[in-house]
Amino acid sequence: MTLSLQDIAEKLHTAQANATETSQLEEEISIDSAYEVQRLILDRRLAQGETYIGPKLGFTSKAKMEQMGVHNIIVGFLTDAMDHDPSEELSLKDLIHPRIEPELVFELGSAVEPVADESVEELAERIRSAVRKVAVGMEVIDSRYKDFKFNLADVVSDNTSAARFVVGQYQDFPRELAGLKVEFLINGEVVDSADTNAILGDPNEAFLELAKMIQKYGFHLPAGATILGGSMTAAQWLEAGQVIEARVETFEPLTLKVA
Numbered sequence: 001m002t003l004s005l006q007d008i009a010e011k012l013h014t015a016q017a018n019a020t021e022t023s024q025l026e027e028e029i030s031i032d033s034a035y036e037v038q039r040l041i042l043d044r045r046l047a048q049g050e051t052y053i054g055p056k057l058g059f060t061s062k063a064k065m066e067q068m069g070v071h072n073i074i075v076g077f078l079t080d081a082m083d084h085d086p087s088e089e090l091s092l093k094d095l096i097h098p099r100i101e102p103e104l105v106f107e108l109g110s111a112v113e114p115v116a117d118e119s120v121e122e123l124a125e126r127i128r129s130a131v132r133k134v135a136v137g138m139e140v141i142d143s144r145y146k147d148f149k150f151n152l153a154d155v156v157s158d159n160t161s162a163a164r165f166v167v168g169q170y171q172d173f174p175r176e177l178a179g180l181k182v183e184f185l186i187n188g189e190v191v192d193s194a195d196t197n198a199i200l201g202d203p204n205e206a207f208l209e210l211a212k213m214i215q216k217y218g219f220h221l222p223a224g225a226t227i228l229g230g231s232m233t234a235a236q237w238l239e240a241g242q243v244i245e246a247r248v249e250t251f252e253p254l255t256l257k258v259a
């Protein structure tokens with residue numbers, strides 16, 4: 001059976017809404033078509049009352065690329081329904097097989113719209129200049145595909161596995177972000193460590209990669225947008241009762257309890 005892009009969007013949206021895994025796509029679709037599927041899912045979620053709050057980068061770290069066997073940066077969308085208050089326990093009830101990973105989160109002051117004939121470097125600099133705050137965050141990813149297995153087009157279509165995110169205490173930006181020590185803990189045990197250069201060799205490169213994807217696929221950056229910079233370590237499975245902690249040097253640690 002060959003599904004249309006609209007059918008694929010419906011299949012993935014239904015899997016997410018019902019917290020039920022679905023089969024990988026039989027259709028071989030291009031990456032451009034996969035971003036079109038993602039946009040159809042966003043339209044669906046906006047129509048049910050969610051608000052778009054910004055883009056998220058994925059596969060910005062070698063650890064993540066190796067973990068998932070994928071070799072390109074990807075971008076997905078965030079909505080207010082994914083924004084979880086870290087002072088509240090995270091319920092796994094509406095999730096399929098969630099994993100969690102530590103990230104840097106940026107908050108924009110003013111909106112950034114691409115301008116005709118602007119170079120990608122100029123757009124990246126405007127994004128960087130519009131960022132007002134940065135925080136430690138954690139992203140909960142929850143592939144809608146069976147066994148969390150996908151190829152690049154599958155994961156882009158599935159909104160890059162985006163499910164929930166939590167944001168710690170914001171600090172003023174600009175500030176030094178390169179080369180900071182990162183520790184990821186579960187129940188007080190360090191399960192992975194890295195440094196912030198795990199993001200593209202220098203986290204400031206995230207603005208350039210985002211600018212490229214905006215010029216190609218048109219992601220929006222409204223005033224106040226939240227931008228997730230991509231994981232700095234491999235992702236860890238979430239289980240009921242865990243206490244997850246992300247520590248990044250010079251930032252307040254961020255803790256999340258799982259119900």
Ligand code: 0L1
Nearest residue numbers: 058059064160161230231
């Ligand atoms: O931060 C990331 O690299 C997110 C990747 C999301 C895709 C996935 O691993 O399911």
